[in-house]
Amino acid sequence: MKAVVVYESLWGNTAAIARAIAEGIGEGTPALSTAEATPDALEGVDLIVAGAPVLGFSLPTDTIRSSIEKGEPKAPARPDMSHPSMRSWLDSLPKGTGRSASFETRIWWSPGGCTKGINKRAGHAGYEPIGKGERFIVTDRYGPLRDGEIERARAWGMELAKTAG
Numbered sequence: 301m302k303a304v305v306v307y308e309s310l311w312g313n314t315a316a317i318a319r320a321i322a323e324g325i326g327e328g329t330p331a332l333s334t335a336e337a338t339p340d341a342l343e344g345v346d347l348i349v350a351g352a353p354v355l356g357f358s359l360p361t362d363t364i365r366s367s368i369e370k371g372e373p374k375a376p377a378r379p380d381m382s383h384p385s386m387r388s389w390l391d392s393l394p395k396g397t398g399r400s401a402s403f404e405t406r407i408w409w410s411p412g413g414c415t416k417g418i419n420k421r422a423g424h425a426g427y428e429p430i431g432k433g434e435r436f437i438v439t440d441r442y443g444p445l446r447d448g449e450i451e452r453a454r455a456w457g458m459e460l461a462k463t464a465g
């Protein structure tokens with residue numbers, strides 16, 4: 301089974317979870333940003349695991365991304381805008397056949413989320429979602445991840461490999 305983990309991540313939390321999921325799925329599974337996950341990188345893929353941060357209660361839009369780029373003076377670092385939003389990546393994903401799984405990073409109490417939007421778009425592209433998706437928790441607005449989330453992501457990756465494999 302060929303699996304690829306794809307992420308959008310402005311401050312690195314979602315990227316760290318993506319790398320842990322990829323480790324859990326198994327050796328050789330890449331964790332790629334939406335810029336790196338080109339059609340070539342997806343050639344022959346059976347499972348796409350896609351994740352994004354919840355921003356403004358939803359899968360990040362271009363509007364919230366540009367407002368973050370202009371105005372988050374209290375952020376510990378500049379947001380990484382080097383790769384496109386997961387929303388636009390999924391909307392331009394070439395049609396394929398396979399399975400998908402979704403995850404999000406978020407504050408525990410927030411309404412809204414990303415996984416529904418990811419599942420809907422991946423399904424449209426021909427990658428049938430496995431389950432509702434998984435949430436990984438940060439302790440504050442910009443992170444860090446709550447203790448134990450990296451281990452939980454690795455374990456979830458192992459489970460996904462069993463389900464899809």
Ligand SMILES: Cc1cc2nc3c(=O)[nH]c(=O)nc-3n(C[C@H](O)[C@H](O)[C@H](O)COP(=O)(O)O)c2cc1C
Nearest residue numbers: 309310311312313314353356357405406407410441
């Ligand atoms: C402008 C902004 C809006 C956010 N909105 C939400 C939100 O609506 N719900 C939520 O759970 N977390 C929200 N967060 C927290 C982020 O989802 C969280 O920090 C996430 O892990 C960031 O992921 P990244 O480091 O991969 O960019 C927000 C953070 C920022 C900076």
